[in-house]
Amino acid sequence: MIRFLNPGFAWMLAAPAAIVVLYLLRRRFLPQQVPSVFLWRRSVQDYAANRPFQRLMKNLLLPLQVLATLALALALMNPVLPGGTAGKTILVFDISGSMQAECNGKSRLELAKEEALKRIRELPAEEEITVITAGDEVQRLLLSGNREEAEKTIGSIACGRGGAEIDRALTLVWALARSGEEEKGATVTVFSDALRLSEIHTRGGRTPTIINVGEAAENRTVYSLTAENGKAYARVANFGKECTVTLACETDGTLCGAGEVTIPAGETAGVSFDIPEEARTVRVKIREKDALEADNTAEAAVKHAASLHVAVTEDSVFLESALKVRPDLTVMRTDAEALASTEADLYILGSDPLILTTRIPEEGYDPAATAFGPFGWDGEAKTGDSPAAEISESPLTTGLTMKNVFFREWHPVSGGRAVLRLGGDPVITWNGETAILGFDLHNTNLPLKYDFPILIQNILNTLLTEEQAAEEPAVNVMPLGESDTRDTAPDYETEKTETTGEQGRELRSVLLILFLLLLVAEMGVSRYVC
Amino acid sequence: MLTDRFLARLDALRLVMRGRAQGGAGGSRRSRQTGSSAEFSDYREYIPGDDIRRLDWNALARFDRLYMKLFMEEQESQVMILLDASASMEDKWSAARSAAETVGYLALTGGDRLRLQLLKDGRAVCSPQFSGRAAFAKLTAFLDRAVPDGKEGTLTEAVRRAESLKKGLCFLITDGYTEDALKEALDYLRYMRQETAVIQVLSGGELRPETEGAVRLCDSESGEQIDLLADRNALESYHEALEDFLKQIRENCSGRETPYLLLDGSKAFEDCFLPLLSRSGMIG
Missing domain, CATH: 3.40.50 (Rossmann fold)
Known part of the structure; x- marks a missing residue:
């Protein structure tokens, strides 16, 4: 599909219509009484009969002018065809738990995939595409594949439950971008839900394009849970506005306690519960529903040893x-x-x-x-x-x-x-x-x-x-450090960078040449007619 | 209005007719008819070109003026003026009327009977018969009342409805805008035994149009409209059409041995008409 790099010039598409209107309005015939149109009638007939090209040339003027204006308007809009010089594209997907949050029936990861697929389809056929996921671990799913392989790979990406190691992923990205004997330009796009350019590590002035998907939503998470010696300790993080949440605590599947905690925006709060000494497992769940329910529950084994x-x-x-x-x-x-x-x-x-x-x-x-x-x-x-x-x-x-x-x-x-x-x-x-x-x-x-x-x-x-x-x-504990989920109120300032590789075939030069040719033709026809 | 000076010049001229006169009372034209005797009939002043054998020497001795003797066998001729009074003649009416007056004066002073018919709306409006020099004022008065406003019919239809066409001279004064370039009208007049002469009158705007730009031309007679971009090429085409049209009329006239002259309505009439008349052979 053709894209326009300067769509702001679309208003110039009205110019051909204006030319047609002016053409129609131009011919104002001044009335003039003559004794007889006898000779004029004969002269007009001869004129039309002997100069067929004259009428043809006159009829050519309007379409030439309209086409020339159209060519100029399109040239200024700078259309780009898919195709062109192939380069490298590296796509990084945030597969942290927050990407499961749904928006209008689609998860953020699905939205990210859709956006990625849309972009892939506009790439040249020979483009080398690398797909990397950034979850708890960074994985390179595809290296220098073609579009078809990239589409299949992206379709197979699934969300994790942990955080997103975007910095680690970008370390790998810059290493991949600089491969071979000479440094080749690569277009790097990161699909996340709340990433800011200031938060990531850039290298040598090269910055990726960040596409944040999804909408702002309230989310709370059970940040951590430990249990031992008759006590369960839970920490709850609030990634939205200040709120009060209700926590339910179960041991071995039986409700044993509940509690409320008020958490300021962007803060965490701890809650403890008394649990039976003989309990083996403990589970804490946030009662209220939010954007991402997957992180509302935490389970832990009760440590006895x-x-x-x-x-x-x-x-x-x-x-x-x-x-x-x-x-x-x-x-x-x-x-x-x-x-x-x-x-x-x-x-x-x-x-x-x-x-x-x-x-x-x-x-x-x-x-x-x-x-x-x-x-x-x-x-x-x-x-x-x-x-x-x-x-x-x-x-x-x-x-x-x-x-x-x-x-x-x-x-x-x-x-x-x-x-x-x-x-x-x-x-x-x-x-x-x-x-x-x-x-x-x-x-x-x-x-x-x-x-x-x-x-x-x-x-x-x-x-x-x-x-x-x-x-x-012991049973695996809830990891500390970076939370499972990201802030679910993403900042939608997508910081784009200059792409370092050509994508798409620009038609501007072709259209400008066409405009000049039409202009010369119009001038020639106009002189011939007049 | 013709000036007295111009009329004085006309006194020395006579209309020329190839054929023999066939008329009633004495005129200046020869008749085939011969009288039973060479009975003296009348005098008239000498006009250069007259046969000097008929000079009255006695009158010369008495009055010190030259007079010609008229005998019974000399008879009047009829002169018919067919004046196109359609609406297209409006902008050259002055020249056309002056031409009609001139021909009429020549006819009256030459002793011819004169009728004038206005051709308009497909018919002919006939004047009374005029005779003698004194009738010139009546001719002028008749022309004063004439208005070129005919919008119906064609010139050919009007010519065919002309009345009292007896053998004689006929002057067709018109702009000539007929599809057949006066061919049928001339043929009809010839059939009616008219020795026809054509005086075509065109205005300066018709001979040298200065129209330019986008114009809507409106025919003053028919109301027909033509939208035209009067550029250089269009004017060239008009001139070509004009030349073709004039050529056709000249050819139609010459093919019928009809004297023809083209009168430019924008020029001073009294300066240009007599030379044209003389060159065309209509006067002598």
Whole structure:
């Protein structure tokens, strides 16, 4: 289907009609009395009989002028035909839980798919299309496929229940966009429901097109739920206006309590329930219906056995994913100031660098410091294309290959034993109590590799002793950190960027040439007639 | 109105007729008829060209003026003026009327009987017969009352309804707008034994139109309208049509040995008409 890049010039399409009207109004015949039209009648007959082309030329003037004006109007509207120079298109789909929210009978993900399919159909046939989903994990579903493959892939996308790792997805996107020996332009479009350009990581001035789908809606979610020692603790997040919600608590399928809580807009609130000691499972549900009911219920197993507690000061979905592998871990959220009063088996501190330790030093933890116990690092990170990672044999590196792992920024770390180096700089070091990762997980593709969960498990296994391991694995807990759902009141300012690849065949130059030809023809005919 | 000066010039001229007169009372034209005697009938003043053998020398000696002797065998001729009085003649009526007066004066001073018929609305309005120099005033008065306002019928129909067409001279004064370029009218007059002469009168606007732009031409006679873009090509085409039309009339006239002249109604009548008459052979 033809698109118009400058539809604002559509008003010029009225110009041909104006020409026709002027043509009709132009001929005002002034009456003039003559003795006889005898000779004029004869002359007109001769005129018409001997000059057939004259009448033809006169009849050509109006259509020539109309066509010329039409060509100019269309040229200014800059129509684009599908087709043209093929390039790269990368589509990123937010498949977080909030994309299940329905709007007019369709979920946000369905709306996103429809929009994506519409765009795909306007692409050149040879366009290379990559499809990536951003949920709890980033998955590349299609790499450089054609339109047909892209349509099938998009049709198969389903929503998750977790958050959306858009930044991670874009890291992958920029890596894919820059492939081969030279950097090729690629058009990146992110389909989400409440994403702002300011929230995502751009690279080198290249920004994606963000398409936010769906409508604003009220949504509350049971953010987290834990239960142990006769108590169930639920945290509820409100992504809409201030409201009061009613929570029902069930243990082993039996209602055991209810409570109301008022939550300010954009805030969370905690509620606790008394549960029977012998209860094995607990379920908390928000009674009121909202835009996304899927996140209104949370379930958890009641912890009866001791488990390892891990306290984290910063949210990191990369870590959460890695820690999920250990069902015997209970992850708690804390902050630097509360560390002293937080009892945990393992502390995961900061993010750049990332500190995993079983013991907080006496001097405590200062997020701004460049030292932690015997370890130290430079305040300024090194940047650029990292050299290949060199691993040393140690308990932390068991099973690691570190192949095709790149780092954008890293801090050389001193102290402890180095197990991973970059260009000779130690970036992962450890001792019996602490392991330091001298980089932000966002500045590397390590979390996307299988090496990462293996590394984390190795660190946990090394820092946590066997006595501290739980006998029974606990039920998976509700992950902390980023909520399951996004704000369901999306901002509809779709921030578009310049596409870096040609899409569609512009007809402007053809129409301008046609306009000029028609203009010359009209001038020639006009001179001949007059 | 013809000026006295112009009329004085006309006194020296006579209408020319190829045939012999057939009339009643004495006129200036030769008749085939011969009298039973060469009985003297009358005098008239000498006109250059007259036969000097008939000069009255006695009158010359007595009055010191030249007089011609008229005998019984010289008879009057009839002169008929058919004047087109249709509406199309309005803008050249002055020239056409002057032409009719001139011919009428020549006829009256030449001793001819004169009738004038106005051709309009497909019929002919006939004047009384005029005779003698004194009748010129009556002729003028008759023309004063004539109005060119005929809108019905054709010139040919009006000619065919002309009355009292006896053998003689006939002057058809018209703009000539007939589909057959006066062919049928001339044939009819010839059939009626008229020695016909055609005086075609056209106005300056018809001979040299200055129409330009988008105009709606309205025929003053029929009311017919023609929308026209009077550009250069249209005017060229008009001139071509005019030339063709005049050529047709000339050919029709010459083919019937009919003297013809084209009078431009926009020019000064008294300056241009006599030379035209002379060149056409209508006067001598």
